[in-house]
Amino acid sequence: MSQVSVINVSSYDEGSIYNAICGHLEMAGKARLPHPGARVLLKPNLLSGRKPETAVTTHWSIISALIRRLQELGISDIVVADSPGGLYTPEHFRSVCSAAGLRRPGIEEYLNNDFTFGSKQTQKGFSVRSFNLITPVLQADYIINLPKLKTHAMTTVSAGVKNLFGAIPGLQKPGMHRRFPELAGFVRMLCELAATISPGLTILDAVDSMEGNGPGGGTVKHTGLTLASSDVFALDTAACRFMGLDPGAVPHLIAASGMGLLPDEVKYVGDPFAACPEPFTLPDATKSTSFIDSVPKPFRGAASRVMDWLLRSYPSIDASKCVGCGRCAESCPQHIIKLRGGKASMPRRDCISCFCCQEMCPVHAISAKRCLKNF
Numbered sequence: 433m434s435q436v437s438v439i440n441v442s443s444y445d446e447g448s449i450y451n452a453i454c455g456h457l458e459m460a461g462k463a464r465l466p467h468p469g470a471r472v473l474l475k476p477n478l479l480s481g482r483k484p485e486t487a488v489t490t491h492w493s494i495i496s497a498l499i500r501r502l503q504e505l506g507i508s509d510i511v512v513a514d515s516p517g518g519l520y521t522p523e524h525f526r527s528v529c530s531a532a533g534l535r536r537p538g539i540e541e542y543l544n545n546d547f548t549f550g551s552k553q554t555q556k557g558f559s560v561r562s563f564n565l566i567t568p569v570l571q572a573d574y575i576i577n578l579p580k581l582k583t584h585a586m587t588t589v590s591a592g593v594k595n596l597f598g599a600i601p602g603l604q605k606p607g608m609h610r611r612f613p614e615l616a617g618f619v620r621m622l623c624e625l626a627a628t629i630s631p632g633l634t635i636l637d638a639v640d641s642m643e644g645n646g647p648g649g650g651t652v653k654h655t656g657l658t659l660a661s662s663d664v665f666a667l668d669t670a671a672c673r674f675m676g677l678d679p680g681a682v683p684h685l686i687a688a689s690g691m692g693l694l695p696d697e698v699k700y701v702g703d704p705f706a707a708c709p710e711p712f713t714l715p716d717a718t719k720s721t722s723f724i725d726s727v728p729k730p731f732r733g734a735a736s737r738v739m740d741w742l743l744r745s746y747p748s749i750d751a752s753k754c755v756g757c758g759r760c761a762e763s764c765p766q767h768i769i770k771l772r773g774g775k776a777s778m779p780r781r782d783c784i785s786c787f788c789c790q791e792m793c794p795v796h797a798i799s800a801k802r803c804l805k806n807f
């Protein structure tokens with residue numbers, strides 16, 4: 433059985449957030465917390481340089497409160513690190529941190545300064561033998577995973593497990609999409625990554641969440657919740673239930689179940705746990721991302737490929753909104769996006785529907801389309 437602590441918080445008021453963080457650490461229990469002297473990594477979701485009120489990134493008040501509490505517990509070797517979408521450079525990281533409100537006293541002095549990476553072996557039986565990870569992940573004695581609750585065009589949900597994809601440096605993330613072009617393989621890789629990184633604690637920021645075309649272009653949904661668990665898979669199970677989703681139908685939890693990573697039972701402590709009164713609106717893309725994934729392998733012939741072509745969601749660019757920044761092209765694992773006349777365009781052929789381009793577009797010029805709608 434795994435424990436998930438629940439604390440309702442109505443806003444990002446610093447005092448309320450601090451109390452919530454203290455409550456979660458207390459409910460986790462001293463034995464599950466880092467010891468004084470440990471090097472602790474805080475891993476927020478810093479997808480892209482967006483303001484806190486857009487609900488794209490983990491809110492700075494959670495990071496600030498956690499640093500304060502860890503210091504009170506005698507832990508001072510703290511680093512805040514992530515590899516946002518795009519290049520893994522000090523300049524890009526600092527610019528994303530600026531937009532997300534992290535360049536303020538109490539956080540700025542803890543921001544990562546090491547932009548190297550190394551490799552970590554996985555356990556026997558995994559499909560990935562080793563992951564390239566940013567150095568702060570490799571050097572940490574204890575990792576606190578700080579995801580934001582969002583919908584996700586490819587994986588349906590972005591919470592604890594998906595947040596750890598940001599431990600893969602820079603443009604090696606699109607490389608992983610290229611290596612695992614189908615959803616089933618990609619989400620299995622995510623589970624292997626989460627099991628390999630094995631955060632000591634995951635604290636979910638769902639005070640303001642994102643629904644619709646997440647993780648970068650959705651709508652803010654005020655949900656007033658924080659969750660925490662030392663079991664990232666238990667936390668994601670709770671997060672899906674909160675969103676109004678059946679965890680047994682969410683791709684990465686299906687994979688986790690098959691790998692024996694899901695807890696038998698989730699025990700809730702703290703405030704009463706209930707699903708959000710209004711279920712989250714899902715991204716257009718996930719209503720049928722890949723028909724072929726649901727067809728048994730022996731029958732995946734020409735007919736099912738035609739159906740997949742008709743039903744699979746693919747990105748579509750609104751040229752009137754495109755500002756020609758090129759971020760979509762930089763993040764495309766298939767290198768199929770071209771800029772012509774200051775506007776982006778991509779052929780559908782060779783697109784693997786990963787929606788990295790949509791995640792990175794700063795002006796929401798990319799949406800998900802399908803040949804057959806309403807199916």
Ligand code: SF4
Nearest residue numbers: 764783784786787789
């Ligand atoms: S065009 Fe977009 S969805 Fe298609 S492969 Fe490139 S990044 Fe992924």
Ligand code: SF4
Nearest residue numbers: 754755757758760793
């Ligand atoms: S579609 Fe978006 S990310 Fe791509 S070039 Fe246009 S504005 Fe930039």
